[in-house]
Amino acid sequence: xxxxxxxxxxxxxICGAVCAAxxxxxxxxxxxxxxxxxxxxxxxxxxxxxxxxxxxVKVEIIGNPSSNVTLPQYEKTLLGTxxxxxxxxxxxxxxxxxxxxxxxxxxxxxxxxxxxxxxxxGGRQYVANYKKQIIGVFYNKDMFAANGIGEPQxxxxxxxxxxxxxxAGIQPFSMGLKDGWPQSVLANMxxxxxxxxxxxxxxxxxxxxxxxxxxxxLVKAMEKHQxxxxxxxxxxxxxxxxxxxxxxxxxxxxxxxxxxxxxNAEVAKAEHDFEVGWFPMPGDDNADVLSVYVNEGxxxxxxxxxxxxxxxxxxxxxxxxxxxxxxxxxxxxxxxxKNAVEYDMIPLRKEMEARxxxxxxxxxxxxxxxxxxxxxxxxxxxxxxxxQNIAIxxxxxxxxxxxxxxxxxxxxxxxxxx
Amino acid sequence: xxxxxLHDFLLAMPGFLIYTVFMIVPLGMxxxxxxxxxxxxxxxxxxxxxxxxxRLFADADFYNALKVTLIITVITVLIxxxxxxxxxxxxxxxxxxxxxxKSAIFVPAVLSSVVVAFIWSYMMQTxxxxxxxxxxxxxxxxxDFYATPxxxxxxxxxIIAWNGLGLFVVIYMATLxxxxxxxxxxxxxxxxxxxxxxxxxxxxxxxxxxxxNSILSIAGGLKQYDxxxxxxxxxxxxxxxxxxxxxxxxxxxxxxxxxxxxxxxxLFVMIVVLSVIQLSITKRREVKY
Numbered sequence: 001x002x003x004x005x006x007x008x009x010x011x012x013x014i015c016g017a018v019c020a021a022x023x024x025x026x027x028x029x030x031x032x033x034x035x036x037x038x039x040x041x042x043x044x045x046x047x048x049x050x051x052x053x054x055x056x057v058k059v060e061i062i063g064n065p066s067s068n069v070t071l072p073q074y075e076k077t078l079l080g081t082x083x084x085x086x087x088x089x090x091x092x093x094x095x096x097x098x099x100x101x102x103x104x105x106x107x108x109x110x111x112x113x114x115x116x117x118x119x120x121x122g123g124r125q126y127v128a129n130y131k132k133q134i135i136g137v138f139y140n141k142d143m144f145a146a147n148g149i150g151e152p153q154x155x156x157x158x159x160x161x162x163x164x165x166x167x168a169g170i171q172p173f174s175m176g177l178k179d180g181w182p183q184s185v186l187a188n189m190x191x192x193x194x195x196x197x198x199x200x201x202x203x204x205x206x207x208x209x210x211x212x213x214x215x216x217x218l219v220k221a222m223e224k225h226q227x228x229x230x231x232x233x234x235x236x237x238x239x240x241x242x243x244x245x246x247x248x249x250x251x252x253x254x255x256x257x258x259x260x261x262x263x264n265a266e267v268a269k270a271e272h273d274f275e276v277g278w279f280p281m282p283g284d285d286n287a288d289v290l291s292v293y294v295n296e297g298x299x300x301x302x303x304x305x306x307x308x309x310x311x312x313x314x315x316x317x318x319x320x321x322x323x324x325x326x327x328x329x330x331x332x333x334x335x336x337x338k339n340a341v342e343y344d345m346i347p348l349r350k351e352m353e354a355r356x357x358x359x360x361x362x363x364x365x366x367x368x369x370x371x372x373x374x375x376x377x378x379x380x381x382x383x384x385x386x387x388q389n390i391a392i393x394x395x396x397x398x399x400x401x402x403x404x405x406x407x408x409x410x411x412x413x414x415x416x417x418x
Numbered sequence: 419x420x421x422x423x424l425h426d427f428l429l430a431m432p433g434f435l436i437y438t439v440f441m442i443v444p445l446g447m448x449x450x451x452x453x454x455x456x457x458x459x460x461x462x463x464x465x466x467x468x469x470x471x472x473r474l475f476a477d478a479d480f481y482n483a484l485k486v487t488l489i490i491t492v493i494t495v496l497i498x499x500x501x502x503x504x505x506x507x508x509x510x511x512x513x514x515x516x517x518x519x520k521s522a523i524f525v526p527a528v529l530s531s532v533v534v535a536f537i538w539s540y541m542m543q544t545x546x547x548x549x550x551x552x553x554x555x556x557x558x559x560x561x562d563f564y565a566t567p568x569x570x571x572x573x574x575x576x577i578i579a580w581n582g583l584g585l586f587v588v589i590y591m592a593t594l595x596x597x598x599x600x601x602x603x604x605x606x607x608x609x610x611x612x613x614x615x616x617x618x619x620x621x622x623x624x625x626x627x628x629x630x631n632s633i634l635s636i637a638g639g640l641k642q643y644d645x646x647x648x649x650x651x652x653x654x655x656x657x658x659x660x661x662x663x664x665x666x667x668x669x670x671x672x673x674x675x676x677x678x679x680x681x682x683x684x685l686f687v688m689i690v691v692l693s694v695i696q697l698s699i700t701k702r703r704e705v706k707y
Contacts, residue, residue: 068647068648068651072671073670073671076458076459076670076673077670079459080458080459080675095459095673096459098457098460099457099459099460099461099462100460100461101459101460177653177654178564178650178651178653178654179651180651180653180654235562235565236544236545236560236562236564236565238564238565238570238653238654239542239543239544239545239562239563239564240544240545244543244545244546247545247546248545376457376672376673377671377672377673377674378672380667380671380672381671381672384652384653384655384656384667384671385479385655385656386655388653388654388655388656389654389655389656391654391655392654392655392657394655406672409473409674410672410673413455413457413673413674416455416464416466
């Protein structure tokens with residue numbers, strides 16, 4: 001009996017010690033965007049480096065469980081079930097800020113960023129923006145040369161070159177609607193040249209209800225989107241995925257790929273027997289306007305018990321140059337830090353950097369940040385419904401009217417909640 | 419053995435608790451949230467009465483989703499019940515060919531719907547899909563399965579039916595096995611031919627199986643989510659969206675959980691009403707002997 005009692009006491013003591021040790025341990029959960037270029041191993045390597053530097057902190061990595069669930073959807077599920085992470089990759093802060101889910105950074109917290117003010121919502125910063133991406137048209141230089149075509153400088157030149165390619169039996173653009181989002185990148189290019197180039201903060205005016213989506217500039221932009229999707233992308237876009245879009249372009253079955261600079265990673269690794277070039281989508285009169293995405297970065301959950309450790313982790317991510325460089329290299333990205341970060345760039349990426357230096361930058365329409373951002377939920381509506389409907393031939397004015405109606409509903413919900 | 423009510427109650431408790439936690443409570447919450455403007459992520463929400471339902475019945479997306487859902491339901495119900503019953507009658511024999519066919523029909527039913535949808539979506543790719551590759555080998559032009567929303571919806575319905583047909587055939591075969599052979603023999607002696615025997619004897623006696631299969635297939639069609647989600651995601655532009663997909667989209671993409679709850683509540687009522695109507699019709703036609 002005494003032996004049994006002694007054994008029970010020992011077990012209780014061990015359990016107590018373990019519990020005390022666990023209680024002392026600081027654990028933060030980091031929700032990441034899992035994708036082929038940035039797999040779990042990459043994010044785990046960041047956590048491992050941080051844990052090696054700060055042994056008293058444990059970082060657990062979680063990520064969207066399936067490619068069928070987008071990161072914002074997954075994060076909304078976590079928030080709705082009281083499992084919101086401490087730190088997370090944030091693609092659409094405007095969806096989360098109104099519900100008070102994100103912690104605002106203090107002045108000076110992001111002093112390592114070149115422009116810590118980009119994307120402020122209501123004067124406060126909720127995202128440490130970690131990359132800049134540009135959108136434009138990748139093209140098959142050999143195919144252009146063989147058909148005597150140069151880079152277009154105006155929209156009319158773009159239409160003419162598409163007609164010339166069609167006449168030569170070549171599909172001008174590679175495009176797929178099956179995954180939803182790729183076609184919206186094209187729509188953003190036109191919204192950038194025709195709308196945001198005239199008024200970079202048009203989004204703020206829309207949110208103040210001073211303008212409508214159904215306005216002549218956006219109608220013109222979306223009509224261009226429809227023209228490209230219905231006339232110059234082949235007959236079966238509805239069944240084509242993003243991966244197939246890449247395949248069509250890199251196997252030389254389409255002359256152009258309208259997409260973001262992240263495709264540089266594919267240019268570097270995908271097999272192709274032609275030289276790839278890049279140009280910005282031209283507007284009516286020039287090709288000087290560039291749409292950029294600066295919406296994605298790292299955010300801190302408002303319910304975290306360890307805000308200072310979370311800020312320290314984010315600083316570590318940006319200031320460990322080897323780590324941040326590896327991140328940038330994954331998609332040949334543009335850095336957002338004050339100090340330039342070197343990594344192994346492909347020639348096309350260097351060429352793009354030199355070329356965009358003199359261009360006018362506007363934010364990607366659907367990914368406008370801060371007070372310009374779409375109201376909660378509308379980014380998905382724009383991507384998955386409005387631009388897709390236009391791409392398959394819906395009347396542009398009707399589609400934009402529907403978008404205005406959705407805006408009214410979203411605004412009403414915010415007003416009701418307030 | 420003395421009947422003990424407390425004993426019965428305790429035995430029923432685990433099942434009752436599980437049913438309460440996973441069915442009754444979520445349904446109650448869905449009912450409650452359908453009268454709110456909850457965004458699904460904010461701790462705050464307001465009661466807004468019937469506003470979600472008024473908006474729902476004026477929502478073109480809802481009517482499109484309803485149309486898609488009904489097309490899928492009609493096609494799958496017809497395939498499950500007409501083809502299922504016919505196959506069951508033909509396969510209700512004991513020989514090797516029938517055994518093999520039964521197995522072949524049942525195998526898809528044990529596969530996950532998501533796996534089936536992925537396999538078919540790869541097979542149906544216009545560019546590089548195995549179906550079009552085979553068509554190409556015999557000189558036929560590629561078939562665009564996604565050319566129009568209606569074609570895509572019909573194609574998805576056929577895939578759903580292929581995936582689930584085995585289960586329905588098995589239920590019909592189980593029903594057939596309960597039909598006494600004496601009745602069929604008596605009909606034959608009375609001069610009934612094969613078609614008459616099927617419609618006058620076999621079919622009325624299969625009614626219990628038809629009742630079960632009809633309810634399962636109607637409810638399954640109206641709840642359709644996984645195949646459509648994988649094959650088209652409801653696109654392009656919501657053209658192939660079912661009611662459940664619309665509900666998930668509203669809840670998790672557009673931050674409108676209250677509205678989404680209203681959609682699901684309407685779907686729930688639809689399933690209950692259709693099931694009750696269908697049950698009352700088929701039960702009346704069941705034959706006792």
